[in-house]
Amino acid sequence: MITVLAGGTGSVKIIRGLASRSSKDLTIVSNVGDxxxxxxxxxxxxxxxxxxxxxxxxxxxxxxxxxxxxxFLDQMxxxxxxxxxxxGDRDIATHLLRTALINQGKNLTEITEWMAEKYSVSEKIxxxxxxxxxxxxxxxxxxxxxxxxxxxxxxxxxxxxxFYKGAESSTANPNLLNSLKNSELIVIAPANPIxxxxxxxxxxxxxxxxxxxxxxxxxxxxxxxxxxISGPAVKYMKAMNVTNSxxxxxxxxxDIVGNFIIDSSDSILxxxxxxxxxxxxxxxxxxxxxxxxxxxxxxxxxxxx
Ligand code: FO1
Numbered sequence: 001m002i003t004v005l006a007g008g009t010g011s012v013k014i015i016r017g018l019a020s021r022s023s024k025d026l027t028i029v030s031n032v033g034d035x036x037x038x039x040x041x042x043x044x045x046x047x048x049x050x051x052x053x054x055x056x057x058x059x060x061x062x063x064x065x066x067x068x069x070x071x072f073l074d075q076m077x078x079x080x081x082x083x084x085x086x087x088g089d090r091d092i093a094t095h096l097l098r099t100a101l102i103n104q105g106k107n108l109t110e111i112t113e114w115m116a117e118k119y120s121v122s123e124k125i126x127x128x129x130x131x132x133x134x135x136x137x138x139x140x141x142x143x144x145x146x147x148x149x150x151x152x153x154x155x156x157x158x159x160x161x162x163f164y165k166g167a168e169s170s171t172a173n174p175n176l177l178n179s180l181k182n183s184e185l186i187v188i189a190p191a192n193p194i195x196x197x198x199x200x201x202x203x204x205x206x207x208x209x210x211x212x213x214x215x216x217x218x219x220x221x222x223x224x225x226x227x228x229i230s231g232p233a234v235k236y237m238k239a240m241n242v243t244n245s246x247x248x249x250x251x252x253x254x255d256i257v258g259n260f261i262i263d264s265s266d267s268i269l270x271x272x273x274x275x276x277x278x279x280x281x282x283x284x285x286x287x288x289x290x291x292x293x294x295x296x297x298x299x300x301x302x303x304x305x
Pocket of ligand 1: 008009034044046048049063084085086087091147151
């Protein structure tokens with residue numbers, strides 16, 4: 001059994017690669033720090049990216065449903081509503097049903113299980129917590145929800161700090177913790193360490209449990225050289241004084257990760273990463289198409305530990 005800790009766009013590629021071989025033994029723990037209430041709907045972007053990715057309906061953009069239309073949004077604009085967050089018409093069906101189930105008293109884990117079944121996804125997807133946990137970006141223009149920072153303000157404000165509102169009182173589903181304990185391998189996807197993975201680690205018991213399971217945890221670097229493979233990782237890392245390099249990511253994860261995969265082009269860093277008490281592996285970590293996804297997934301599964 002394999003469990004993957006995941007964010008959104010960057011993570012879904014390795015998840016698809018792993019799923020293409022062993023769907024029933026794959027569990028995904030999804031970040032919830034990006035979740036947001038808009039227009040009375042509860043939107044869980046990272047959960048949905050994984051769901052749509054595994055259902056084969058993810059848009060090429062890396063979020064939302066492929067070939068979606070935006071008539072709802074056009075109408076909202078005519079009614080002078082905020083339309084900075086592009087909700088597609090088909091995508092809205094997911095948010096609408098999720099919100100209805102929340103209003104019926106179901107928790108996010110139950111709802112996600114129900115959704116996975118409706119989308120014919122056989123992999124288990126756990127939201128990192130059913131508690132409210134929100135990533136807040138503190139900027140020169142004040143604190144704002146991560147979606148406001150990244151989508152509404154296009155990542156432009158200067159970042160001063162990042163925190164996870166609600167993390168102190170968050171709890172993890174016992175089945176999620178069991179899945180981590182029972183996994184032969186725990187994979188940290190090549191995701192943003194600050195905004196995708198850390199909100200998962202901040203959930204009470206998850207980070208602590210992973211320190212005990214460190215030897216079977218492998219992280220795939222989300223950076224090659226000083227650049228993120230995608231997204232705003234470097235901006236967030238600099239704001240949190242984490243060096244923007246695979247070594248910086250490895251040091252950031254060193255309490256919970258015993259194995260680290262870097263791109264072959266970063267081989268010069270391997271002895272420094274190894275000195276963090278990690279096994280270091282090198283391969284081509286860029287995933288441009290399904291063949292790359294399967295190749296990296298096979299590599300991860302064949303690691304000798
Ligand atoms: N990202 C954008 O850059 N612009 C959008 O308008 C946008 C809308 C959106 C709607 C639904 C959804 O599930 C995701 C959406 N995203 C959008 C992606 C999202 O902001 C982030 O990429 C994730 O939160 C990071 O994992």
